[in-house]
Amino acid sequence: MKIAITGGAGFVGSSLALRIRQDHPTAEIIALDNLYRPGSELNLPRLGEQGIIFIKGDVRNPNDIAELGELDVLLDCAAEPSVLAGQGDEARYVIDTNFLGTVNCLEHVRNCGGRIIFLSSSRVYSMAALRDIPLSDQNERFSLDAETSVTGWSPAGINENFSTAGPRTLYGASKLAAEMMIEEYTEMYGIEAVIYRCGVIAGPCQMGKVEQGVFTLWMARHVFGGALSYIGYGGAGRQVRDILHVDDLADLIASRLANFGNHNRQIFNVGGGFENSVSLAQLTQICEDISGNRLEIGSIKENRPNDIPWYVSDNTKILATGDWFPQRDVKVVMTDIYHWLNDNRTTLEPLFTEGSK
Numbered sequence: 001m002k003i004a005i006t007g008g009a010g011f012v013g014s015s016l017a018l019r020i021r022q023d024h025p026t027a028e029i030i031a032l033d034n035l036y037r038p039g040s041e042l043n044l045p046r047l048g049e050q051g052i053i054f055i056k057g058d059v060r061n062p063n064d065i066a067e068l069g070e071l072d073v074l075l076d077c078a079a080e081p082s083v084l085a086g087q088g089d090e091a092r093y094v095i096d097t098n099f100l101g102t103v104n105c106l107e108h109v110r111n112c113g114g115r116i117i118f119l120s121s122s123r124v125y126s127m128a129a130l131r132d133i134p135l136s137d138q139n140e141r142f143s144l145d146a147e148t149s150v151t152g153w154s155p156a157g158i159n160e161n162f163s164t165a166g167p168r169t170l171y172g173a174s175k176l177a178a179e180m181m182i183e184e185y186t187e188m189y190g191i192e193a194v195i196y197r198c199g200v201i202a203g204p205c206q207m208g209k210v211e212q213g214v215f216t217l218w219m220a221r222h223v224f225g226g227a228l229s230y231i232g233y234g235g236a237g238r239q240v241r242d243i244l245h246v247d248d249l250a251d252l253i254a255s256r257l258a259n260f261g262n263h264n265r266q267i268f269n270v271g272g273g274f275e276n277s278v279s280l281a282q283l284t285q286i287c288e289d290i291s292g293n294r295l296e297i298g299s300i301k302e303n304r305p306n307d308i309p310w311y312v313s314d315n316t317k318i319l320a321t322g323d324w325f326p327q328r329d330v331k332v333v334m335t336d337i338y339h340w341l342n343d344n345r346t347t348l349e350p351l352f353t354e355g356s357k
């Protein structure tokens with residue numbers, strides 16, 4: 001088995017690489033990454049210790065991808081994953097990496113063989129439609145009207161039929177465009193592919209920052225100190241997300257590595273689901289309980305650009321395909337993050353210090 005992981009030094013890519021190594025001790029596993037994300041370089045020693053080959057390469061450059069050679073599986077995890085990407089002068093970077101990078105991966109497997117697992121995002125869904133969902137404010141969190149169920153959403157969460165029309169951020173649009181190209185390549189060239197639209201993924205080894213990886217950042221501030229604020233939607237921390245432990249995602253991918261089976265050519269929402277959803281206010285309580293530290297959390301009432309008040313993945317479709325389900329709850333996710341931060345304090349504290357990105 002020969003597996004390549006683009007973005008293989010990143011949070012998700014490196015976690016998946018290490019998990020695949022456990023299941024496949026003799027496989028050739030290659031992590032390709034240009035180390036764009038600050039902190040990704042810290043994952044390289046862990047990869048090296050497990051015999052995972054690192055190639056410093058850029059998915060925007062087909063010649064770099066060509067170095068991967070013939071493959072059985074290509075896991076496409078390289079991205080600029082911030083919903084704020086493009087607000088400065090980096091619009092080309094997010095589009096070229098997230099969209100053209102995937103096209104380059106598709107061309108590679110078309111020429112050299114291999115199947116593709118694409119990590120897409122819940123942010124392919126329409127921001128306006130997500131903001132239009134009626135919410136009430138209950139028990140420190142926004143909640144959906146339990147009597148209502150319409151196309152695309154229900155109290156169980158957002159399903160795959162939710163609208164993708166209209167603006168969704170440059171990040172979301174570039175992921176959706178990449179999904180479309182995957183569908184074209186599977187149809188035209190018979191490439192096997194599966195698309196997992198993930199909600200928030202969290203766990204150890206994520207170099208969290210304000211605009212991406214906020215669950216890690218929230219715990220990091222509780223461990224190392226520093227300021228936190230509830231931003232937007234009245235500034236009370238009522239916004240809700242579901243969290244998927246990166247090890248649960250690894251379980252899913254490990255189960256499909258040898259054979260996509262009934263996942264082939266499908267798009268699935270994959271997340272922690274309603275049971276593993278929390279508001280920021282609830283997250284604060286969990287961080288306090290685990291770390292034993294209490295912070296004063298600031299309040300900024302104005303909404304941030306590109307933010308949404310509520311997202312929970314409806315896992316119904318993926319659960320129906322087999323035996324995968326998320327096994328680690330929010331407390332496990334946050335406890336694992338806590339131990340990682342605490343055990344690697346010297347290396348990680350400067351990365352998470354206020355002002356660092």
Ligand SMILES: NC(=O)c1ccc[n+]([C@@H]2O[C@H](COP(=O)([O-])OP(=O)(O)OC[C@H]3O[C@@H](n4cnc5c(N)ncnc54)[C@H](O)[C@@H]3O)[C@@H](O)[C@H]2O)c1
Nearest residue numbers: 007009010011012034035036037040058059078079198201
């Ligand atoms: N973390 C989440 O909550 C989440 C949620 C949904 C989807 N995803 C998807 O999962 C994948 C991995 O995200 P992550 O959270 O690990 O992010 P990450 O930033 O930790 O990892 C992405 C990696 O890609 C690398 N990279 C960026 N541009 C590159 C380029 N041009 N060429 C080669 N490498 C490049 C970065 O250096 C980084 O190591 C992404 O596709 C993302 O869209 C993540």
